[in-house]
Amino acid sequence: MNLRCMIVDDEPNAVNLLEMLIRQTTEWQLLAKCYDALEALAFLKEQEVDFIFLDINMPRLTGMELAGLLPASTHLVFTTAYSEYAADSYGYTTLDYLLKPVTLKRFYAAVQKIESYFAMKERGSDAPAPPPPATYFFIKSGKTFHKILLKDILYFEGEKEYVRLVTATAQLLVYRRLKEIEEQLSQPFIRVHHSYIINMAQVSKIQDNHIFIADKQIPVSDKFREPFMTAIRQRMF
Template identity: 70%
Template sequence: MNLRCIIIDDEPNAVSLLEVLIGQTTQWQLLGKCYNALEAIEFLKKHTVDFIFLDINMPHLTGMELAGLLPKDTKIVFTTAYAEHAAESYAYQTIDYLLKPITLKRFVAATQKIDACFGKHASPPESITTKPEADYFFFKTGKTLRKILLDEVLYFESEKEYVRLVTGTEELLIYRRLKDIEEQLPQPFVRVHNSYIVNTRLLNKIQDNHIYIGTKQIPVSDKFREGFMEVIRQRIF
């Protein structure tokens, strides 16, 4: 896939590494290399690209500040040595978040995400497929069917052959697989980890690749991050 991209990074060694990785593993067109945000702004006025590799820690304007100045549909692969900006990065059209030093294995994984991003416009990500709306479900616990209002559920947590359902006032153990429950849940419930589905309406904050909901801190895994942030982006002002 002959995608067009540029690299924006103030570190020459980092730029050279990305250039080599792009040349060795893809058929993309590297249209330019910019060593600061101001240079990148001028370049993008004259050239059209499909996505950009963008460093965060740069002089004059940081990568985050530059991202805020670009058109909202600009697709970005952030490259940085700092993991703490990951959650903030998904306020933009972020395809991936690469931590330096970038390894060949991690870069190849990123290329797959990038190609998928440009090759699958016709169908939404699996993790955010719209499901039928429902106000409540009956959950079997032991010999009892308990009626639970979905608006009160904070999250579901997988525990071997059981799933723990957690509200603000109680916890129930359900003899079901998390995947089976996921298939029946409507938005705002979103899978964020192999072990967790969360109610996005009730989460408190997102920080450093973690969700804070009720008194629980829940990790957001790479596998489910894009689907989760696609839902969150709809609510960002």
């Protein structure tokens, strides 16, 4: 896939390694190698790239500070020796988070992820509009069938072989597995944890890897964080 990228990193050895990996494993165009954030800003005023390999710990202006100055739609691959910034990175349009030193195996995995993202994005632009989603369904709880409006659901919580469906006014216990429920749902519902499916429309805020819905605080697990943050980025200004 012919993608355009650039590297922003103040460490020459890290830049050289990324350049080598790009040339050995991809058909991407490396348009620029910038050794500080201000140089990168000047370049981006003149040219567009599909995504940026961005270091975090840089002098004068850090990678996170640079990310905050770029348009929200700018695609980023953070490259850093510090794992503690991972959660903060997903506040931006982050495609991946690479820990230094970047290995060939890890870089190749990133290539697959990045190219899959852009391929899906390209297909999506030509895809026909999906049919309108259902607005309600029926839930059997005990001997009763309850009609539930999808917009009223706050979240689903798995409890072994049961699922608890929670709205603002009621809770229903259903003899189903969470995976079965997930297969019947589409956006704005998204799996965020082994035990939770949430209604994105009901989220009030996200903080420190937790989602807040009404008075409930729901954790986001590592396994589901990336698709969740992708959904968030689609709604960011």
